[in-house]
Structures are given as structure tokens and as C-alpha cells.
Amino acid sequence: MSKKLRRICSSLLIAVALLVIFTPRPVAAAATHAFKAANGTVQVPDHPKRVVAGLYLGQVMALNVHVVGSTQLELANPFLNQSKVKKITDVGTPMSAEAVLKLKPDLIITSNDSDTKKMEKIAPTVEIPYQKTQQFTASMNYFAKLLKRPKQAQAFKQSFRAATKKQVNRLKAAKINRNSSFGVYEMQSSKLYAYGSGFSRGAQAMLALGFKLSKPLQKVDSGAGFKEISVESLPKYQADYMFVTSSSAKGHQDPALVAMQKNPIWKSLTAVKNKHVIELPFNKMYYYDPFATRAQLKLVTDALLKANQ
The missing domain is CATH 3.40.50.1980 (Nitrogenase molybdenum iron protein domain)
Known part of the structure; x- marks a missing residue:
């Protein structure tokens, strides 16, 4: 092989290598898990980054999940971290589809069929009837399963036991x-x-x-x-x-x-x-x-x- 031909082959190899390195790779879809809710089985993000939660604001925050939208009554909860609450948008009661859409949520949690029907068009939506979350331990376990936060739930339950004692x-x-x-x-x-x-x-x-x-x-x-x-x-x-x-x-x-x-x-x-x-x-x-x-x-x-x- 001539020197000229070798130079050409070498240049081609370098070009191909650079092309492989700098070609954008497709972004992998976020991992999800199936969750059985009142509105059926929903594919829920394993690690949601932008959650809208109406009635269940406190439950989601207790597991250190980022909430971007909730409702006025829940935002008035005096026991929540107020510095975090100030950054959460009031999406109205009932929830406003327009207000929620602007927040670009990757998960929406509702408590009634009316909100659910509107929210399902925007992002994965889980409807949870009030009766599902009425007892402390059962509620912590339920939301830990929904949000893939078992360690955070265990930590909160431990703090609750210490406060009780x-x-x-x-x-x-x-x-x-x-x-x-x-x-x-x-x-x-x-x-x-x-x-x-x-x-x-x-x-x-x-x-x-x-x-x-x-x-x-x-x-x-x-x-x-x-x-x-x-x-x-x-x-x-x-x-x-x-x-x-x-x-x-x-x-x-x-x-x-x-x-x-x-x-x-x-x-x-x-x-x-x-x-x-x-x-x-x-x-x-x-x-x-x-x-x-x-x-x-x-x-x-x-x-x-x-x-x-």
C-alpha cells in the first residue's frame, strides 16, 4: 500500500472515530413502573422530577419528591416546609388544566375522577381515593410504592416513632x-x-x-x-x-x-x-x-x- 493511500485510510478512520464520538445518542426513555390506581394501571416514572399533587401534597413532600403544583387548601398546611411551599404553584380547585400544563409535570396525583379526566391528557396521572390514605403507616407504604421511595418512607416512620415515644x-x-x-x-x-x-x-x-x-x-x-x-x-x-x-x-x-x-x-x-x-x-x-x-x-x-x- 502506498504512503498516499495509507494517509487517506488513516484520515478516514479518524473521521469515522470522530463521527462516532460526537454523534448525539438518543436519550433513553425514563424508567417507569406499573402502578394500579383508581383510574387503572398507570406507567409511573421511577424517579419523577416534577409532580403535581393536590390533596396529597404532604404525602409526596414527606418522601422528598419535588412538587411543582398543588391546591390552595393543601398549600395552607401549617406543618409543611414553608420555604418549599412558596415555590409551589397553586393550580386551582378543581385543578386547572392550563395551569398544570404550564408546569410541565412528569407525574400528576389526583383524588377525584373530574380532575383525573383533565390531567390524563397532560402527563401520567394516578387517581388515589381519599380512603386509601387515611392511616399513617398504610399511607406511607402506599406512597413509597408509588414513588419508589422505600428508604425515605422508612426514615419518616422512624422519626414518627421517635416523636411518639x-x-x-x-x-x-x-x-x-x-x-x-x-x-x-x-x-x-x-x-x-x-x-x-x-x-x-x-x-x-x-x-x-x-x-x-x-x-x-x-x-x-x-x-x-x-x-x-x-x-x-x-x-x-x-x-x-x-x-x-x-x-x-x-x-x-x-x-x-x-x-x-x-x-x-x-x-x-x-x-x-x-x-x-x-x-x-x-x-x-x-x-x-x-x-x-x-x-x-x-x-x-x-x-x-x-x-x-
Whole structure:
């Protein structure tokens, strides 16, 4: 082979090598896993980077997943990291397709069929009914599976156990009987409701501390989870400790709640006589996500200690 031919072959080899090195490679599609949701089996990104989560903002944030959009009520959650919340866009209630589209999400988490139908056109959408996420441990496990975050879920559960132990020790030191029963009640637009353990209001925190729902409320818990009751029926639904909130007060005394407290039937309740009725602020007891439930451990313990002074 002549020198000229060798030079040509060498040049061609170099050109081919450079072409291989600098030719853009196709970007691999993001890895996904199949997740069975209320709206069917959805291919969910293994590591979502831009999540829109309405009702489940706290659950997603507890697993250190980046959220770009949520709804106003969830963004008002006082127990979330406020510096992170400030960077999250309010996408409206119900969710606005236009607002969500601008955020370019790679995963959307909804809680109702109406939002789901709009969101499925934008990105992979997982619909999770409220009933799926009502209990702390089950909820952590569920979202850990959805978001591929088992280690983060385990870390949060560990912090929850540590927080629980700290408050239990305070209750023991004060000699408060954790075999006592409790109930949670709420005044909504002049209607009184009794709750089971799945609608927050401090119920999950009380269970974690070792208290038990009163037997009548255990029946409510195993049924719909809540029940409208009358003041006249309160003796049937009473408990050793009665936690009361009002969603109607908006920072002021709820007239319906004040009227109930003046009723002779209310005054006849054992918890009232023992000063074991505990009123707690709605805006702090409404939320039931992992951050809220963990914080409520101290809130209810503080209230129990005060009631037993």
C-alpha cells in the first residue's frame, strides 16, 4: 500500500472515530413502573422530577419528591416546609388544566375522577381515593410504592416513632391513663359530626399515643368513618376525652358550638364534668398527612397535660 493511500485510510478512520464520538445518542426513555390506581394501571416514572399533587401534597413532600403544583387548601398546611411551599404553584380547585400544563409535570396525583379526566391528557396521572390514605403507616407504604421511595418512607416512620415515644414519656410522667377512651367531634355549619380515626382531627395521633376510640365511635370508624349526630344523642357517643373542632368559626367562637355548650345534655357528659373536653384549632387539626400527624402528637399531648393540671 502506498504512503498516499495509507494517509487517506488513516484520515478516514479518524473521521469515522470522530463521527462516532460526537454523534448525539438518543436519550433513553425514563424508567417507569406499573402502578394500579383508581383510574387503572398507570406507567409511573421511577424517579419523577416534577409532580403535581393536590390533596396529597404532604404525602409526596414527606418522601422528598419535588412538587411543582398543588391546591390552595393543601398549600395552607401549617406543618409543611414553608420555604418549599412558596415555590409551589397553586393550580386551582378543581385543578386547572392550563395551569398544570404550564408546569410541565412528569407525574400528576389526583383524588377525584373530574380532575383525573383533565390531567390524563397532560402527563401520567394516578387517581388515589381519599380512603386509601387515611392511616399513617398504610399511607406511607402506599406512597413509597408509588414513588419508589422505600428508604425515605422508612426514615419518616422512624422519626414518627421517635416523636411518639417522646410524647408518651411526657404522658407517663404526668400519670395520664392511656387506657382512656377518646372521641373527635366537629361542628360544621351548625351540624355536629362524630368521627372515626380516618379523618384526622387528632385521631391518628391519639391512637399512636396508645388511646382508644370509644366503643360507639369504633362502630362509626368501621362504617362510613363519620356520622352526623344530634346534641341529644351525645351521651351515646361520649368518651373519656372529647376533642372538639369547628370548621365554621374562622377564628371566632362558633355560635352553634357555644349553644351546644350551654345545653344541659352537654353539661351532663362525663368529660365535661371532668374538664376533659379539649377544643383545638381547625386549621391545625384538619390535615392528616405525615407532617401534620407527627406534629399533632405534641399538640394533643400538650392539650391532655393542660386538661389534667
